[in-house]
Amino acid sequence: MKPWKLVPTVAVLLVLLFACSLESPWNSTTPSGEAALPPDKISDIPRSYETFAYETLLSVTLDLKVELYESSPLARSLESLPTQENLVIATLTNSRGHAVFRGSFSADGALKAVVAVPAAPEDMVLSLEAPGFRSRNVTIPSLVEYAEIRREMGLMADGLAGRQALPDHDGDTVPDVYDADPYDPKVTFRNTVPAQGFLTVAYEDLYKVANAGDADYNDFVAEFKVEESYLLGRLSSVTITAIARRKWAGYNHAFGMALEFDGAATVVLEYYSSEALDGLHKVAKFAVADVPGVTEKAVVELFHSTKDSIGRATVCTITFEEPYVDPATFTGAPYDPYLYIWNTGYDVHLIGRESLPNVPLYDVQNNLPGDTFQDANGFPWALLVPMGWESPAETQYIGDAYPLFDSWRESFGLEVPSWYLYPAGASADPGNHPPYPVLAKAPPTYSVGGSLGKIYQLEIAAVDGQKDPDPGDEVYFRSSLLPEGWSLDEVSGKVTLGQVNEPCTRVVYFWSEDEHGASTIDNAFRASFNFVGDPIKSYERLVIETYPSAPGAPATDTTLLLYDASGLLASADDPADPAVPPNHQPSALIDYVPSTPLASGTVLFVSIYSSTSNFGDYSIRAVQVPAGAVLPGDLPAYSYSGVTGVNTDDSPYEGYEATLGAEPWKDTYGAGEGPARLELGAGTPLYRSLGGGHDVDWVMITLP
Numbered sequence: 001m002k003p004w005k006l007v008p009t010v011a012v013l014l015v016l017l018f019a020c021s022l023e024s025p026w027n028s029t030t031p032s033g034e035a036a037l038p039p040d041k042i043s044d045i046p047r048s049y050e051t052f053a054y055e056t057l058l059s060v061t062l063d064l065k066v067e068l069y070e071s072s073p074l075a076r077s078l079e080s081l082p083t084q085e086n087l088v089i090a091t092l093t094n095s096r097g098h099a100v101f102r103g104s105f106s107a108d109g110a111l112k113a114v115v116a117v118p119a120a121p122e123d124m125v126l127s128l129e130a131p132g133f134r135s136r137n138v139t140i141p142s143l144v145e146y147a148e149i150r151r152e153m154g155l156m157a158d159g160l161a162g163r164q165a166l167p168d169h170d171g172d173t174v175p176d177v178y179d180a181d182p183y184d185p186k187v188t189f190r191n192t193v194p195a196q197g198f199l200t201v202a203y204e205d206l207y208k209v210a211n212a213g214d215a216d217y218n219d220f221v222a223e224f225k226v227e228e229s230y231l232l233g234r235l236s237s238v239t240i241t242a243i244a245r246r247k248w249a250g251y252n253h254a255f256g257m258a259l260e261f262d263g264a265a266t267v268v269l270e271y272y273s274s275e276a277l278d279g280l281h282k283v284a285k286f287a288v289a290d291v292p293g294v295t296e297k298a299v300v301e302l303f304h305s306t307k308d309s310i311g312r313a314t315v316c317t318i319t320f321e322e323p324y325v326d327p328a329t330f331t332g333a334p335y336d337p338y339l340y341i342w343n344t345g346y347d348v349h350l351i352g353r354e355s356l357p358n359v360p361l362y363d364v365q366n367n368l369p370g371d372t373f374q375d376a377n378g379f380p381w382a383l384l385v386p387m388g389w390e391s392p393a394e395t396q397y398i399g400d401a402y403p404l405f406d407s408w409r410e411s412f413g414l415e416v417p418s419w420y421l422y423p424a425g426a427s428a429d430p431g432n433h434p435p436y437p438v439l440a441k442a443p444p445t446y447s448v449g450g451s452l453g454k455i456y457q458l459e460i461a462a463v464d465g466q467k468d469p470d471p472g473d474e475v476y477f478r479s480s481l482l483p484e485g486w487s488l489d490e491v492s493g494k495v496t497l498g499q500v501n502e503p504c505t506r507v508v509y510f511w512s513e514d515e516h517g518a519s520t521i522d523n524a525f526r527a528s529f530n531f532v533g534d535p536i537k538s539y540e541r542l543v544i545e546t547y548p549s550a551p552g553a554p555a556t557d558t559t560l561l562l563y564d565a566s567g568l569l570a571s572a573d574d575p576a577d578p579a580v581p582p583n584h585q586p587s588a589l590i591d592y593v594p595s596t597p598l599a600s601g602t603v604l605f606v607s608i609y610s611s612t613s614n615f616g617d618y619s620i621r622a623v624q625v626p627a628g629a630v631l632p633g634d635l636p637a638y639s640y641s642g643v644t645g646v647n648t649d650d651s652p653y654e655g656y657e658a659t660l661g662a663e664p665w666k667d668t669y670g671a672g673e674g675p676a677r678l679e680l681g682a683g684t685p686l687y688r689s690l691g692g693g694h695d696v697d698w699v700m701i702t703l704p
Contacts, residue, residue, distance in 0.1 A: 036591075037069060038078070039626045040138075041152035047145055052412035053351040054379075056119045056420060057199065057334055057386045061148040062101065064090060064111040066128060070157035081157060083109035088130040088155065089178055092143075095122045098195035104174070104188070104232055116193050116333040117144050118386040120418030120481060126151075131166055131175060134158045141484055144417075172231060180229070186236045186324075187229045193333035198223035198243070200389040203339045203382050205251050207346045213379030217398055218391040219249035220306050224257075226333055234324035235261075240316040240335075242302045243275045244309040248394050251343040255309075256301040257316070258336040258356060262329035264290035264321040267300060272313045290321070295329060299359050305342075334384055340364075348381045349373050385420045400424060403522040404480060404509060415507045418481045425511075425519025434518040435468040435475040436461045438493075438510045438525040446529065449536030449599055451497040456527070458493035460512050467512070474515040479508055480524075499599060500531045501538060538597035539703055540627040542680075544606055545589040549617035549687055550640055555587040556690055557614035562590050563605040565665050587618070593627065602703045605665045605675060608688070609696040621685035622678055622701050640685070664698050675700040 047058070066088050068081040084107035092101040092115060101115040117124070121142035126149070129135040133155040140149060166175035169182050176182035180190040193199070201224065202217040224242040228235060240257055247253075265288045273279035288298050300316055303309040338356060339348045345365035347356045351373055356364050373381050383398075392401035399406040404419035416422075425434060439461045446454065458477055460467045467475040476490040483506050485498020500506075506529040513519035546558045562569045569592065590606070608620065619640060664675055675698035678686050688697055 037154040037156055038067075040154070043150045044140075044146050045148040045150060047147045049413055052409075054383060054409070055351075055413070056417070057116050057193075057384060058119055058144055059114050059332060060117055060143060060146060062090070062092070062111060062113045062115060063148055063150040064105070065152040066105050066109045066111075067152065067154045068109075068130070068133065068157065069154055083107065086130050086132070087174060087178070088128060088133075091127040091129070093125045093127065094195055095124070096196065099191070100124065100195045101191055102180075102189045103191075103230065106233060113327065114332050115191075118194070119144060119413070120386075120421065121145060123484065128153060128155055129178075130155055132158055174232070186231050188232055189230045190227055191230070192225060192227045194225060194386055198225045198241075198388050199334055200245075200385040200387065200391075201334075201337045201350075201382060202385070202389075202391045203253075203348055205249050205253060205339065205341050205348065207341065207344070207348050207381055209344070211377060211379065212375040212381045213377045214397065216248075216392040216394060216396050216401075217383050218246055218394065219251070220244075220253055220255065220339055221246040221391045222255055222303075222337070223388060224302075224334075224337065226335065228333075230327075231324060233327070235327050235330055236320055236324045238318045240300075240302070240318075241277075241313065242316070243313045244303050244306060244311065246391060247306050247310055251341050253306040253342060254301055254340040254362070255303040255306055256299060256338055256340070258297060258299050258331075258338055258353075259318070260295050260297045260329070260331045261320070261325045262290075262295050263325045264288060265296075265298065266319045266321075267298065268317045268319075269300070269302070270315045270317075272315070275311055275313045277313055277315065288318075297357060299338075299356060299361060301361055337382070337384075339382065350382045350384055351380050387420070389420055390423065400522070403524060407509065407526070411507075416480050416509060422480065422521055425513055425517060425521050427514070427516040427518035429516055432473075432514070432516045432518050433469045434520055435473065435512040435514045436463060436466075437520040437523045438477065438512050440510070440525060440527065443527050443529045446497070446500070446531050448503055448531050448533040449499070449501060450533075451531060452499040452599070454497040456495040456497065456529075458495060458510055458525075460493070468514050470514070476513050476515075477510060478513050478519065478521070479510045482508060497529070501597075501599070502535050503532055505530050537600045537704070539600075539602070539624050540593065540597045541625050542592045542598075542604075542622055543589065543625055544592070544620070544622045544701075546587050546608060546618045546620045548587075548640075549619050553617070554614075556616045556618040557610045558588040558608050558618055558690065559610065560588045560590050561607045561609075562592055563607070563663075563665055565603065567663075569604075598703055600703050603665070604701045604703070606678075606699045606701065607696055608690065608699065610690050615690045615695065617687065617689045619685045619687055620678065620699060621682060622680050623682050624680060664700075674698075677702070680704060 066083065068083055068086055069078045070081055071078055083105065088105040090103060090105065090111055091099055094100050100117060101113060103111060103113055105111045121144055123139055123141045124143040125137050125139050127135060127137045136153065136155060143149070166177060168175050170185040172179065172185045172188050174188040179188055181187040200221065202221045203219050204212040204215045204217060205219040222242055222244055224240060227239045229237045244255065267286050267288060269284040270281055272281040288296055290296070298318070302314040302316060336349060336353045340356070340362050341348070345363050347362070347364055349355070353373065355371055356362065358364060375381065392398050401424055402419055402422065403424050404416045404422050408416050408419040437460070438458055440458045443456055460475060477488060477493045478490070479488050482488060483498060487496045508527050508529065509524040510527060511519055511521045511524040544560060544562065546560065548555045667674065676686055676688065678699045678701050680701060680703060686699065690697060
């Protein structure tokens with residue numbers, strides 16, 4: 001064996017760099033000698049796409065349960081703590097760092113809420129935090145693809161010092177550090193829809209006169225956002241801010257919001273002369289009485305005359321009376337924005353909403369139960385987009401303004417749910433021409449798990465070697481949203497595929513765009529990537545440990561370092577004096593929870609060294625355990641390797657260890673070369689030996 005070279009200081013920095021993970025290791029990993037949290041119980045329900053209602057803002061139910069624990073380091077065991085004595089807060093954050101939802105668990109450790117998220121897939125982070133407990137962050141990939149996030153999770157206590165009383169100025173039981181408004185006893189949390197910016201709602205107003213599907217969705221366009229304030233689990237107030245953006249119709253309208261809830265409320269309307277909420281404004285106020293056993297429907301008119309309101313804003317605040325409102329009885333976001341057409345007496349809503357009731361404001365003509373607000377071809381009369389959005393030009397079909405709209409519509413929402421992000425490409429220079437379109441062979445069929453790093457090459461239908469009819473124009477490749485982990489080189493057209501672990505089909509649209517902004521998105525190339533085969537095996541947690549080489553044998557002092565192809569990953573050193581079973585404590589142990597599950601075939605390396613005088617024989621093993629399992633000293637049970645495994649006398653690798661570099665994972669080994677191979681499993685350990693002089697041993701693990 002070759003002499004050990006001391007690990008340089010940079011190795012410590014590498015540990016920090018490679019510790020970044022989906023679940024923060026600093027907040028949620030288990031310190032040495034402490035019992036781990038039980039594994040999360042995950043029973044998320046995928047979204048069903050059996051119905052299609054032109055929705056670009058979709059509801060996801062959070063159904064969460066939390067258990068609280070503290071660890072006894074000596075016994076390496078867990079003790080449950082009562083949830084009713086602790087405040088636990090859940091936060092859902094989008095990929096841009098904006099909170100989509102924030103709320104607290106009830107006394108029985110449960111939280112149920114409905115959140116509204118854009119149809120364009122994005123990863124979101126679910127965070128749990130509580131005074132005196134270690135926070136947890138768990139990433140949920142493409143959250144919108146689930147109808148319900150149903151999970152049971154645990155939090156670990158962080159010592160008595162962390163549970164000291166925190167300041168709570170308004171006395172609402174939520175400490176100031178967690179309180180959305182520390183000086184308002186009616187508010188503990190605030191949630192906004194959307195998380196940033198405004199929603200856009202666009203209408204066609206020829207209801208029952210013509211079809212909606214051949215028009216432009218610009219008869220009236222408004223932007224709005226909602227802010228909901230909660231006192232713990234009860235809704236205390238709602239604020240709606242609306243701006244009238246565009247009116248390209250001959251008819252005049254009223255625009256407003258209809259909301260259902262069970263309770264009494266005071267509604268205050270502030271009308272501003274500009275979208276900046278400045279200038280002269282007027283205030284109107286009215287009350288909504290609580291009728292026992294009846295869910296009230298408040299019809300709130302935000303703009304009385306759309307022809308006189310473009311560029312103006314209205315702020316509506318609905319304050320509920322105690323005991324405030326159960327969110328389950330309240331209209332979920334985006335509520336029910338309506339357009340009442342003064343000229344015809346009809347009102348228009350999003351698909352699935354009800355017509356307005358008979359109210360003093362309007363003489364409603366179409367108060368017919370069961371009206372879905374779709375035309376004869378299924379097109380909606382009102383279309384909502386989860387962002388500030390430019391509606392089509394006058395008389396322009398929406399599919400011409402947004403070329404991926406028809407792919408979304410014809411696939412019933414399965415393809416390009418982010419269609420609204422991609423308007424048709426047009427150059428600001430009228431003399432500029434769009435480039436030639438993207439053409440490519442249909443993607444081959446890929447094997448599940450075998451797609452990582454695969455390249456799919458795009459081409460442009462060049463003419464005489466030119467990608468653009470205008471000589472000298474630079475041309476780039478563009479695409480709809482790529483799956484997580486995929487990338488597109490906009491210059492070369494190389495699409496690098498990420499890991500796909502389950503059989504599926506991924507549809508992506510590609511087009512070309514020149515340096516002046518002219519594009520071929522209206523003739524985008526549709527690529528269908530099919531992945532077949534059995535789901536690949538993945539590994540969420542590995543435990544690697546050394547222990548005495550035989551029953552009753554003294555333990556060799558060892559330190560372990562874990563590497564993958566990128567470098568140092570993690571290390572652990574247990575200073576406890578090891579003993580033999582049944583009270584075994586390993587002489588060294590790595591408890592590795594990767595940021596994403598490791599795929600079968602992943603290669604890891606372990607270096608084993610000793611810097612004390614306690615050298616000699618040892619056994620080493622690597623086992624897969626559940627992600628959150630508690631690890632008593634002998635779990636899972638192991639057997640001693642004895643002399644039947646690879647050892648210092650008959651190892652085919654022994655003669656080559658002197659030639660190993662400091663980074664053996666970067667070397668290529670032939671048969672019988674390189675580090676000793678260790679198979680995964682409690683029953684397949686290796687028998688090894690460390691000599692004097694700061695000796696080092698290397699072991700390679702290939703995950704089956």
